Amino acid sequence: MKAGIFYFTTSGNTESIADGLEEVLQEEGVEVIKKAFDEADASDLDELDLVALGTPAQGSEEVDESEFKPFYDENIDVLRDKKLFLFGSYGWGGGEFLDIFADEVKGDDMNVVAVFAYNEALDDDGKEQLSQTVKDIL
Numbered sequence: 001m002k003a004g005i006f007y008f009t010t011s012g013n014t015e016s017i018a019d020g021l022e023e024v025l026q027e028e029g030v031e032v033i034k035k036a037f038d039e040a041d042a043s044d045l046d047e048l049d050l051v052a053l054g055t056p057a058q059g060s061e062e063v064d065e066s067e068f069k070p071f072y073d074e075n076i077d078v079l080r081d082k083k084l085f086l087f088g089s090y091g092w093g094g095g096e097f098l099d100i101f102a103d104e105v106k107g108d109d110m111n112v113v114a115v116f117a118y119n120e121a122l123d124d125d126g127k128e129q130l131s132q133t134v135k136d137i138l
């Protein structure tokens with residue numbers, strides 16, 4: 001099992017979830033690569049079984065349109081063959097933005113295995129929840 005974690009962040013909160021996800025996957029024995037979208041390209045998706053894409057809530061309950069959505073759109077055919085893990089940080093909306101996006105991508109025939117939204121930065125409680133989410137899908 002090989003996993004890739006790709007994310008956009010404005011103030012580091014989504015990045016904290018990406019870091020936590022990397023740790024819990026590695027604890028489960030999964031090989032992981034982790035990159036911000038601006039460091040990643042399509043070739044990074046080669047040989048990945050699980051792809052985790054991260055975004056903060058932006059706009060009005062929307063995903064990031066500057067880097068997250070373009071990466072998704074550009075790689076949509078490759079992503080269809082992966083297990084997709086959506087994650088992100090929100091401020092006040094309870095994570096609704098990510099559920100909305102998960103519903104959208106199901107229309108693209110994506111195999112969404114997990115959706116993990118967390119309020120602001122990942123803390124110890126969040127890490128525990130993330131660990132359980134990962135155990136459930138492996």
Ligand SMILES: Cc1cc2nc3c(=O)[nH]c(=O)nc-3n(C[C@H](O)[C@H](O)[C@H](O)COP(=O)(O)O)c2cc1C
Nearest residue numbers: 009010011012013014056057059061090091092093
């Ligand atoms: C322009 C802007 C729009 C936002 N829109 C939402 C929103 O619709 N719902 C929400 O829950 N949080 C919203 N937030 C809060 C961020 O999603 C939240 O602070 C998040 O933790 C930022 O994560 P990051 O540090 O990874 O960028 C917004 C923040 C900004 C700056």
